[in-house]
Amino acid sequence: MTAESSSSTSARSQTVIPIVALDVPDRMGAEAVVHQLGDACGFYKVGLELFAAEGPAIVAWLRAQGKEVFVDLKLHDIPNTVRGAARSVARHGASLLTIHASGGAEMIAAAVAGAQEGAPDGRCGILGVTVLTSTDSHGLAAAWGRTAPVDVQEEVLRLAGTVAEQGGAGIVCSGHEAAAVRSAHGDRLGLLIPGIRLPGGDAHDQRRVMTPAAAAEAGARWLILGRAVTGAADPVSAMGQVHASLR
Numbered sequence: 001m002t003a004e005s006s007s008s009t010s011a012r013s014q015t016v017i018p019i020v021a022l023d024v025p026d027r028m029g030a031e032a033v034v035h036q037l038g039d040a041c042g043f044y045k046v047g048l049e050l051f052a053a054e055g056p057a058i059v060a061w062l063r064a065q066g067k068e069v070f071v072d073l074k075l076h077d078i079p080n081t082v083r084g085a086a087r088s089v090a091r092h093g094a095s096l097l098t099i100h101a102s103g104g105a106e107m108i109a110a111a112v113a114g115a116q117e118g119a120p121d122g123r124c125g126i127l128g129v130t131v132l133t134s135t136d137s138h139g140l141a142a143a144w145g146r147t148a149p150v151d152v153q154e155e156v157l158r159l160a161g162t163v164a165e166q167g168g169a170g171i172v173c174s175g176h177e178a179a180a181v182r183s184a185h186g187d188r189l190g191l192l193i194p195g196i197r198l199p200g201g202d203a204h205d206q207r208r209v210m211t212p213a214a215a216a217e218a219g220a221r222w223l224i225l226g227r228a229v230t231g232a233a234d235p236v237s238a239m240g241q242v243h244a245s246l247r
């Protein structure tokens, strides 16, 4: 799959917000990215690596810089544990938090309730991760012990339905399933699309990638920019290319 592949159905009816992934080992690395990008990025993702190193203090630091924060912990546990974790993350001022949608309806509902308890103004949305962009139909079949390839779009749509029913703000999927989810759920679910690559960019360990423009056309609300920006020779110029392709 290349970054040039695109969906044929246009669903671009909303502002698309780029989020830069701070996939760095510590606060020093995060500060370097945030200072370098300056006003070119107003929304950052704190994922497992950085959160495990720095904890909630990194979220507070980003908020103090005037940035919005997506805390990507991909929670998957019993409902009571997920509810408490979501409550804590929402209290730290996150705008978005991920859980694995495969955790089931009760766990998703618990995450939504916890986020509401931690941020009663409703500012922390729960996103259900459907099928990771680093896998494909063969990878899913191998992981689940199936003999035939698994239909990724069918799984994404099934999980999206559960997230919508339980009050999640949106889902995480690749750009390749975005148009189908948009036609099933419209604006009810916001789509956060990782696996974003500039045209011709290296896919690295991702299997389902797409360019920013194609993902926007397919109906993305948020785009995750990782190595396409932070691994570029000139991250400011790469971010400029992303913004230009979203205009």
Ligand SMILES: O=C(O)c1cc(=O)[nH]c(=O)n1[C@@H]1O[C@H](COP(=O)(O)O)[C@@H](O)[C@H]1O
Pocket (backbone or CB within 6 Å): 021, 023, 047, 072, 098, 129, 131, 132, 133, 134, 172, 173, 194, 195, 196, 204, 206, 224, 225, 226, 227, 228
């Ligand atoms: O939830 C995510 O952010 C996520 C979900 C997914 O299915 N695939 C995926 O790559 N991500 C994240 O998106 C970022 C992708 O990084 P790059 O491959 O460098 O663009 C990483 O921070 C991943 O943790």
